[in-house]
Amino acid sequence: MAIDTKKCVGCSDCVVACQTENNVPHGYCRDWIVENVSGTYPVVEMEFRSERCNHCDNAPCVRCCPTGASHIAEGGIVLVTHDECIGCGACIESCPYDARYPHPDGYVDKCTFCIHRVEKGQNPACVDVCPTHCLHFGDLEDPNSDVSLAMKDRKWRVLAPEAGTKPQLYFLM
Amino acid sequence: MKTRRQFIKISAAGAGAAALGLHTLNVKGLSLFDSNEQEPVSDENMKATPTYCEVCFWKCAGWSYVDKKKNLRKIIGNKEDPHCQGRLCPRGTGGVGMYNDEDRLRTPLIREIDKNGYQYFRKASWEEALNLVASKMEKLRKDYGPESLALFSHGTGGKLMTHLAKAYGTPNITAPSFAQCRGPREVGFTATYGEGVLSPERTDIRDTKCLVLIGSHIGENMHNGQIQEMSQVLDNGATIITVDPRFSTAASHSKYWLPIKPATDLALLLAWINVIIEEKLYDEPYLKKYAFGFDELKAHVKDKTPEWAYGITTIEPEVIRRTAREMAAAAPSVIVHPGRHVTWYGDDTQRSRAIAILNALLGSWGRRGGFYNPEKVHLPNYPYPPYPKPKRSWRDAFPKDKYKLVTEVLSSGICYASIPNPDMDYRMHGWIVYGTNLMASLPEQQKTLEAIHNLDFLVVIDTMPMDITGYADVVLPECTYLERYDPIRTSPHREPYIALRMPAAKPKYDTKPGWWIAKQLAHKLGLDDYFKWDNIEEMLDWQLKKVGSSLEEMKRIGVKKFPREYKDLYNLQGLPDYEFNTNTGKIELYSTELAAEGFEPLPDYTHHPEPPEGYYRLNYGRAPMHTFSRTVNNHNLWDLKKENNVWVNPKVADLWELKNGQEVWLKNQDGIISSFPVKVRVTERIRWDSVYMVHGFGQTDTKLTRAFGHGASDSELVSKIYEDPVMGGTGMRSNFVTFLKENPRKNREEVKA
Numbered sequence: 013m014a015i016d017t018k019k020c021v022g023c024s025d026c027v028v029a030c031q032t033e034n035n036v037p038h039g040y041c042r043d044w045i046v047e048n049v050s051g052t053y054p055v056v057e058m059e060f061r062s063e064r065c066n067h068c069d070n071a072p073c074v075r076c077c078p079t080g081a082s083h084i085a086e087g088g089i090v091l092v093t094h095d096e097c098i099g100c101g102a103c104i105e106s107c108p109y110d111a112r113y114p115h116p117d118g119y120v121d122k123c124t125f126c127i128h129r130v131e132k133g134q135n136p137a138c139v140d141v142c143p144t145h146c147l148h149f150g151d152l153e154d155p156n157s158d159v160s161l162a163m164k165d166r167k168w169r170v171l172a173p174e175a176g177t178k179p180q181l182y183f184l185m
Numbered sequence: 186m187k188t189r190r191q192f193i194k195i196s197a198a199g200a201g202a203a204a205l206g207l208h209t210l211n212v213k214g215l216s217l218f219d220s221n222e223q224e225p226v227s228d229e230n231m232k233a234t235p236t237y238c239e240v241c242f243w244k245c246a247g248w249s250y251v252d253k254k255k256n257l258r259k260i261i262g263n264k265e266d267p268h269c270q271g272r273l274c275p276r277g278t279g280g281v282g283m284y285n286d287e288d289r290l291r292t293p294l295i296r297e298i299d300k301n302g303y304q305y306f307r308k309a310s311w312e313e314a315l316n317l318v319a320s321k322m323e324k325l326r327k328d329y330g331p332e333s334l335a336l337f338s339h340g341t342g343g344k345l346m347t348h349l350a351k352a353y354g355t356p357n358i359t360a361p362s363f364a365q366c367r368g369p370r371e372v373g374f375t376a377t378y379g380e381g382v383l384s385p386e387r388t389d390i391r392d393t394k395c396l397v398l399i400g401s402h403i404g405e406n407m408h409n410g411q412i413q414e415m416s417q418v419l420d421n422g423a424t425i426i427t428v429d430p431r432f433s434t435a436a437s438h439s440k441y442w443l444p445i446k447p448a449t450d451l452a453l454l455l456a457w458i459n460v461i462i463e464e465k466l467y468d469e470p471y472l473k474k475y476a477f478g479f480d481e482l483k484a485h486v487k488d489k490t491p492e493w494a495y496g497i498t499t500i501e502p503e504v505i506r507r508t509a510r511e512m513a514a515a516a517p518s519v520i521v522h523p524g525r526h527v528t529w530y531g532d533d534t535q536r537s538r539a540i541a542i543l544n545a546l547l548g549s550w551g552r553r554g555g556f557y558n559p560e561k562v563h564l565p566n567y568p569y570p571p572y573p574k575p576k577r578s579w580r581d582a583f584p585k586d587k588y589k590l591v592t593e594v595l596s597s598g599i600c601y602a603s604i605p606n607p608d609m610d611y612r613m614h615g616w617i618v619y620g621t622n623l624m625a626s627l628p629e630q631q632k633t634l635e636a637i638h639n640l641d642f643l644v645v646i647d648t649m650p651m652d653i654t655g656y657a658d659v660v661l662p663e664c665t666y667l668e669r670y671d672p673i674r675t676s677p678h679r680e681p682y683i684a685l686r687m688p689a690a691k692p693k694y695d696t697k698p699g700w701w702i703a704k705q706l707a708h709k710l711g712l713d714d715y716f717k718w719d720n721i722e723e724m725l726d727w728q729l730k731k732v733g734s735s736l737e738e739m740k741r742i743g744v745k746k747f748p749r750e751y752k753d754l755y756n757l758q759g760l761p762d763y764e765f766n767t768n769t770g771k772i773e774l775y776s777t778e779l780a781a782e783g784f785e786p787l788p789d790y791t792h793h794p795e796p797p798e799g800y801y802r803l804n805y806g807r808a809p810m811h812t813f814s815r816t817v818n819n820h821n822l823w824d825l826k827k828e829n830n831v832w833v834n835p836k837v838a839d840l841w842e843l844k845n846g847q848e849v850w851l852k853n854q855d856g857i858i859s860s861f862p863v864k865v866r867v868t869e870r871i872r873w874d875s876v877y878m879v880h881g882f883g884q885t886d887t888k889l890t891r892a893f894g895h896g897a898s899d900s901e902l903v904s905k906i907y908e909d910p911v912m913g914g915t916g917m918r919s920n921f922v923t924f925l926k927e928n929p930r931k932n933r934e935e936v937k938a
Contacts, residue, residue, distance in 0.1 A: 019416045021404035021434045023809035024825045025275040031821060032259035032281055034225050038820050049432075053834060053869045054444040058437035128225050141262075143272050143409055144416035 013125070013139070014162045014182040015062050019146040022047055022060035026138035026147065030064075033126060033137035040113050042123040043138055062138065062147060065090060065111035065123035066171065066179030073103035073112065081119075088180065089127055094119040108175040125149070152180075226252050235263065235743025237674045237684040239340060239666035240276040240283065241812040242362070242384060243409050244674050245269035246744045247277060249667055249689030257284055257667060257690050265744040267410065267678050268385060274407035275810045275825065282821035283665050284690065288890050289648055290662030291694035306660065311697065311705070318617075318659055319709035321642040322353065325615045331355050332577045333614040335599045340620035341671045341686070342663060342699025345716075346646070349703045350617070352715040354573040357602075357613065359594035361626040364914050370523040372592060372912040373537025376776045378550055379766030382523045383559060383677050389755075390414035392554040395424045395515030397508075399450055399540065401524040404434035406807045408525070424515065426508050428453060431804065431832070431877050432870035441508050447802050447875050448530055448793040448918065449498040454539035455790055456494035457509045459486040461546045464506075466513035468548030474760050476545060477767075478775025478786075485787040497790065516547040518554025531907025531916035535788040538776065542788070545772045551757025558756040559677035560749050565731045567724045569715040582609050588913050589782055595913045596627060597906075603636035614641045619699065620663075624652035625814035625881065628903040628917050646702060649818060650888040662696045669698035670721045673728060673739075679754055681747040683732075685725070685739035784911055793907075793919055795874075800854060800921035801837065802875035805899040814881035814900075817892040828896035830866035832877040838867040841924055850925040851876075853902045858929050860885055863897035876922060 022045045030042050043064035050057050067090045074082045074090060081096035082103050092103075092112075097119035104112045104120060115121040126136035130149075134140070135158075139147040150157030155164075159182075168182040233248040238260070246266035250259045260280050264271035273280075293314035294306040309317075325334055331354030338347055339360045347358050363371075371381035382388075390396060391414040403411050415425070415435075425439040428450060436442040445453060461467050462483050472479055491502035512519050521543045527533050549555025579595075580588055582602035588595065600623075603613035613636075627633050637643060637656050645657035648665050663669075667689050674684040692698070704716045718724040726736035734745055757763060764770045768777040780786035796802050810825040811817055831851065833843060843849065848862035861883050871877050882896030907916035 018438065019419055021412065021416075021438075021809065023275050023404070023407055023412075025273070025278055025809075027825060028275045028278040028810075028821050029259075031824070032278060035258075038824055041824070049869060051869060053432070053872065054442070056432045056437075056869050058432065058434075058870070060434070060437075126225070128227055132227070141272055141278055143269075143274055143407070143412045145413070146416070 013136075013180065014148040014159050014168065014184055016144075016146040016148070016162065016184040017059045017061055018184065019144045020060040020062055021144055023143065025141050025143060026062045029137045029141035030123070033129075034124070036121070037116055040115070040121070042111075042121065061183060062142075063109065063111075063171070064138070064181070066109050066177065066181045067123075067125065068180065069178035070176060072106040072108070072175075072177060076102045076106045078102065085127070089125050089130075090122070091124055091127065092120055092122060108172045108177060109179070226258060231258060234687055234689045235684070235740065236260070236667060236686045236689060237266075238273060238277040238280060239342075239671075239686075240280050240816060241407070243268055243274075243407075244341070244676065244684070245273050245277055245409050246674070246684035247273055248743065251689050255690065257281055260667075263684070263743050265742070265746065266684060267680065267682060268676075269409045270413055272409070272413065274409045274412070276407060276812055276816055276822060277409070279810070279816075279819060279821035279825075280667065282819035282823075283648065283816070284667045284693070286649065286819060288650065288818055288888055289665075289694065290650055290654070290660060290696065292662060293695070294657075294660040294662075296658045311695070314659055314661060315702070315705050315709060318644050318661070319706055321615060321644075321658075322706075322710060325641060326354070329614050330576065331573070332357065332575050333612065334617070335359065335579070335603070335613045335615070336617045336619065337361070337596060337599070337621050337623060338619040339626075341666070341674070342669070343619040344672045345700045345703035346617065346619050348569075348715065349707050349712065351572045352569070352707065352712045353710060354575055356575040356578045357594060357599055359596045359599050361596040361621055361623070363593040364595040364597050364912075365528055365626060365628065365917075366526045368593065368912050368914045369527045369533035369909055370525075370537040370540075372590060373534045374523060374541045375592070376534075376767075376778050377538060377541035377545065377773055382556075385410055385676060385678065386523065386525070387556050387559045387677065388520050388522060389554050389557045390520060391417060393418055393423055393515070393518050393520050394554055395426070395512050395519040397426045397428070397512060397519070397521040398435050398439075399428045399454075399522065399524060400529070401522050402429065402433040402435055402806050404438070405809055406525065407809045424511050426511065430872045430875055431806075433806075441504070441511070443500050443504060443508070444872065446497070446499045447804065447872070448795075449790075451532065451536045451539055451788060452489075452494045452497040452790040453500060453505065454536065454543060455486050455489035455788070456491045456498075456505050457512070458482070458539065458543055458546065459489045460491060460506050460509035461513060461543070462486060464510070464513075466510065466516075467546040468516060470760060471517070471548035471757070472546065475757070475763065475765070475772045477769040477771035477773050477777075481775040482542065482787060485789075489790075512547055515554075517549045517552035519547050519549050520544070520555055521547070521549075528909070528914040529916050529918040530793045531909050531914075531919075532791055533909050533914050533916060534911040535785060539788040542774050545774060548757075550772065551755060551763075553755045553758060557679055557754050559679065560681045560751065561677040562675045562681040562683050562732055562747050564673055564675055564683070564728045567718055567727055569717065577611055579613070581611050582606070582613075590778070590784075590911050591913045596623075597629075597915050598913055600627060600629075600633055600636045603639060604632065605639055615643070616640055617644045617646070618653055618657075619646045622647075622651040622653050622814050624885075625898065625900045628900065628906045628915050630901055631904060646699065648696070649815070650886045651814070652885050655886055661702055662694070663699050663702065664692035664696035668692040668696070670700065670725065671698070672700075673725060680749055682744055683734070683739075683747070684744045685736075687740060779911065796921040797854065800923045802918065803851075803853070803899060803902055803920045803922045804875050804877045804918060805880045806877065808879040811879070811881050814884065814898075817881055817884060817895070818889040820891065823891045826879075827891075829863060829879040829882040831863045831897070832866050832868050832871045834871050834873040835867050835869060836873050838865065841926075843867065843924065843926075847926075850929055851897060851902060851922040852925055852929070853904060854921045855904045857902060857904050858925065859883065859897040859902060861894050861897050862928070
């Protein structure tokens with residue numbers, strides 16, 4: 013997924029859309045907005061980022077899961093099998109992005125890239141709702157996918173590259 | 186390597202297995218849902234019914250999704266709708282929270298007084314409550330005439346209340362959206378072009394090359410279509426110029442941010458006009474053909490140089506010149522945006538005029554990438570007899586020459602006209618308030634309260650308990666937009682569209698739709714002739730059939746596009762002959778209408794009051810996840826923003842020794858202290874001479890279990906207004922606040938305890 017920080021207005025629509033799509037309980041979220049302000053008035057810069065699980069290629073949450081509930085599914089989405097999860101929280105501690113939370117029903121929950129939608133060829137709910145079209149999703153191997161086209165000719169960065177997790181959220185700058 | 190296409194075929198290990206584990210897991214914790222279905226439900230397994238959103242005035246069309254257990258799961262935008270292009274904003278997406286809000290008004294309520302003088306609400310049946318309202322209306326009609334009733338109505342459901350009020354015989358129907366919001370721009374643009382900007386705004390942002398925002402914080406106000414188009418033109422390389430004392434979201438996306446000194450925008454506009462004229466950057470053929478008063482304008486701005494403006498606005502002359510040239514280079518595909526909430530300083534019509542004039546010089550009105558010529562579908566009214574002719578109107582409560590150019594009823598005017606005045610024999614004696622929390626939407630709370638205390642009766646129709654419901658004699662609980670039919674949405678756009686709202690669920694509790702309330706009252710008042718249909722579906726179907734659709738069709742498609750009647754979306758492209766609806770038939774750079782009424786025919790800068798020492802100008806605005814004061818208790822949206830902050834520049838914070846997150850009370854120039862403390866946000870995004878708060882917080886009704894007491898209300902601190910002499914708008918941005926670091930009410934509370 014690529015997030016265009018030049019267009020995001022930080023409205024949090026992605027957060028509500030995720031909540032209603034995935035029945036995320038009130039008070040919790042699978043995605044969130046970060047506002048970064050730098051500079052001194054009147055030379056100020058600001059960046060909004062819509063953040064969520066980075067679906068890392070080298071995912072510490074999967075490595076540290078004692079039951080195998082956390083796993084990388086075919087295609088690269090990091091998932092939690094709820095009935096295998098004992099809610100120990102090791103994955104929450106290991107995640108450098110703070111992307112996981114303990115669901116009140118006893119398991120650890122996180123972004124699934126709306127796998128139930130993606131399976132049918134739809135985009136994740138956050139991508140389809142964004143009024144600024146700042147979220148792009150798809151196959152990085154396919155040069156014509158939405159995400160590849162969005163990243164073409166643009167500078168990008170990932171979050172906490174030093175953690176070595178090979179994150180798969182790309183922030184366009 | 187990852188290939189996103191592959192994961193389409195995820196099998197047992199993923200979602201499927203998770204679904205199996207569901208039933209055992211649900212018992213573990215507190216389930217926050219009526220259904221035990223924690224997992225997402227795919228769209229095919231739900232029923233989608235068309236609606237259009239009522240969380241704000243943009244009214245985006247969408248689909249409400251209900252699962253097999255009749256739970257309302259989500260609302261998704263309708264792809265055919267030009268208001269939203271299939272993408273609702275956070276408030277629209279979070280509309281489910283309005284339906285699910287357990288703090289909703291549940292039954293009709295009637296005010297009672299016990300023998301000790303204690304006042305309370307008693308639950309009542311609809312029959313009793315409506316009988317009481319009807320009898321009060323009858324008595325009012327007999328005692329003072331029907332013109333002593335006022336209806337405040339904001340929102341679609343109020344349309345039939347408006348119809349009822351007209352049938353009853355009162356012309357006093359108002360919404361705070363005029364005198365407290367967009368009125369000055371409508372009057373200013375009408376004085377210039379003979380027509381207003383309308384809603385949704387006729388700004389052709391989609392095709393613009395340069396967008397100029399003056400205090401307009403698109404992105405924080407989620408006017409959906411505008412955000413989407415602004416985002417689109419960012420991709421196309423359009424230039425955005427933002428003028429704002431605060432580093433707004435829009436400013437952060439702009440090529441130029443002009444951190445103007447508050448209250449000086451008109452000086453900047455005049456300097457821009459000066460540069461455009463002096464450097465001959467204007468659209469000469471366009472002006473020759475369409476404009477009136479160019480020479481007068483030229484003489485008027487001769488000395489309004491960027492250097493002159495620098496001393497007022499603090500914007501450097503070179504920046505003023507450069508941005509003016511950017512606009513001219515993009516012309517006519519340039520929009521100097523008229524804004525929406527523009528009642529700031531009392532000379533707002535004149536500022537709007539300056540914006541209209543600047544657009545005219547650039548030739549953007551009627552041009553692609555400037556302002557388009559909108560069209561809407563005209564739905565015929567279901568037949569009814571002519572309305573009775575009112576003998577008086579709210580204007581008769583004022584001296585004769587006041588409010589002469591006012592084109593809509595002023596909410597503030599109704600409020601003043603309800604306060605007894607020994608010089609006037611006419612005033613308002615009863616209010617019906619539909620869907621607007623007047624305590625937050627009107628400035629000068631002390632006057633609103635004085636008006637309310639002098640009313641014979643006050644009826645409030647709403648979905649939620651609000652500050653205003655606490656003052657009602659009768660409260661009528663309406664069901665939410667997701668549980669009702671409403672009149673068809675027809676609004677001006679590039680192409681005419683209509684949209685249907687139909688219920689996705691049965692009304693919760695003992696709530697009723699607005700149309701039903703209006704029809705019942707009409708019956709009790711003997712006004713059945715005005716509501717000849719049995720239920721609203723019959724009326725909607727009749728109307729739709731008149732324009733070649735039907736209720737059955739609209740239930741299927743939700744939104745219907747109609748062809749334009751006139752092929753003139755950009756009606757001044759190619760300079761055709763055109764007569765404007767002004768006195769001269771031209772674009773009036775020099776306004777003959779204003780001149781005739783004794784107002785300045787050309788806008789001029791006036792100096793506005795500045796904060797006394799130790800005080801800061803109170804600026805206020807929107808957060809993208811909330812609408813007015815109406816959504817702060819919505820659980821989905823409350824999750825996103827629970828309280829507002831008072832934004833303070835770090836230099837000011839140092840001076841006052843304020844820390845981020847510290848609670849302070851705000852006191853304004855009239856000694857009014859915020860009811861609740863508000864947390865300080867120390868940020869470089871704001872100037873040192875002003876503070877900023879998001880509007881709508883600091884709710885005082887304890888029945889709002891989430892929103893009560895969270896943050897502070899900007900409205901209660903706006904006790905001073907500067908009335909726009911042209912159109913009666915209430916300029917609200919010359920209020921100044923200071924910080925109280927200790928609880929000013931501590932002593933009183935100790936006594937109470």
